[in-house]
Amino acid sequence: MRVESRARSRALQALYAWDMRDGTALDRVAQQVWDDLVVSQEEQQFAGFLVRILMARGEEIDRSLSAVTTNWRLSRIGAIERSVLRLAIAELLQGTTPPRVVIKESVRLAERYGSEQSARFVNGVLDAYARQQGML
Numbered sequence: 001m002r003v004e005s006r007a008r009s010r011a012l013q014a015l016y017a018w019d020m021r022d023g024t025a026l027d028r029v030a031q032q033v034w035d036d037l038v039v040s041q042e043e044q045q046f047a048g049f050l051v052r053i054l055m056a057r058g059e060e061i062d063r064s065l066s067a068v069t070t071n072w073r074l075s076r077i078g079a080i081e082r083s084v085l086r087l088a089i090a091e092l093l094q095g096t097t098p099p100r101v102v103i104k105e106s107v108r109l110a111e112r113y114g115s116e117q118s119a120r121f122v123n124g125v126l127d128a129y130a131r132q133q134g135m136l
Contacts (some may be wrong), residue, residue, distance in 0.1 A: 003042045003043060003046065004046055004097075004105075005105060005108075006043050007042070007043040007044075007045070007046035007050070007104055008046075008047070008050070008087065008091075008106075008109060009048040009109065009112075010033075010034060010037070010039050010043050010047040011030070011042070011046075011047035011048075011050045011087055012083055012087055012109055012113065013033050013037070014026070014029055014033045014047065014051060015030075015051070015054065015083040015086060015087055016031075016079060016080065016083045016113075017029050017032075017033050017119045018030070019079050019082065019083055020079065026054060026055050026058075027051060027055060029053075030047070030048070030051045034047070049094075050066060050087060050091055051092075053090040053091075053093060053094055054086060054087070054090045055067050057090065057093060058086075060092070061079050061089045061090060061092075062074055062086070062088055062127060065082075065085055065086070065089065065125070065129075067132075068125055068129045068132065069125055073096060078114065078118065080110065080113050080114040080118060081110060081114060081118050081121055082124055084106050084110045084113075084114070084118075084122050085106070085107050085122060085125055085126065087106070087109075088102050088103065088105075088106040088122070088126050089126075089129065092126075092129070092130065092133070092135065093118065095136055099130045099135040099136055100116065100136070102126070102127045103123065103127065106122050106123075106126055106127075107119045107122055107123045109122075110122040110123075113128035
């Protein structure tokens, strides 16, 4: 598995842990998770980049998700799916990874940590977001 793929998993684990803990800073939770899991520096570098985007643009990311998931309040979306979607939009906003790669990796994460239904939901939301933003 590529470093970027492993790093996305690590960023997802940190984001999920942060989502479960109210009030703790994301960067602090991420570092605790990565220290506990003994995450390599290579993985931490890319995962940290994604986490910093989420910290800087979290409200914008959540508004974008709310706009695409009109029938679902963000709070009603499962924590795994919500975390995968936030992570994917952060990477899409970064603009260096091709959108189809981000979507494919996100679907893989949703299936691995969630379910087949999670993967289909994530695929549909990210496809709609990418099309709305003119990325596809």
